[in-house]
Amino acid sequence: MNIQGDHKYMDTKIRKLDGANMDIDLATPKDRIQWQQDKCPWNEAEASDKHKCAVKNVSICPYFCGIKYHDYVLCSYPNKNPLKGTE
Ligand code: SF4
Numbered sequence: 001m002n003i004q005g006d007h008k009y010m011d012t013k014i015r016k017l018d019g020a021n022m023d024i025d026l027a028t029p030k031d032r033i034q035w036q037q038d039k040c041p042w043n044e045a046e047a048s049d050k051h052k053c054a055v056k057n058v059s060i061c062p063y064f065c066g067i068k069y070h071d072y073v074l075c076s077y078p079n080k081n082p083l084k085g086t087e
Contacts, residue, residue, distance in 0.1 A: 042061075062081055063078075
């Protein structure tokens with residue numbers, strides 16, 4: 001993953017648009033989805049399903065570093081989010 005390298009495309013071809021109302025998690029039970037989904041490492045460490053990446057109108061996980069095309073969650077857990085303060 002090279003986030004800095006990705007920014008060259010953002011400068012020329014891709015717009016960065018603020019205020020998305022996202023609903024993203026890696027905590028959906030297997031029997032409720034029909035695709036392969038990696039598990040949230042924070043939930044795995046705590047044997048829970050309470051942590052969600054981004055919840056509409058509610059919160060964004062402190063480890064959430066965004067989305068990489070086309071449906072990868074970028075997650076810094078258990079490390080401090082290196083992007084905090086850069087938005
Ligand atoms: S960003 Fe990472 S730690 Fe936070 S909810 Fe998503 S997968 Fe879990």
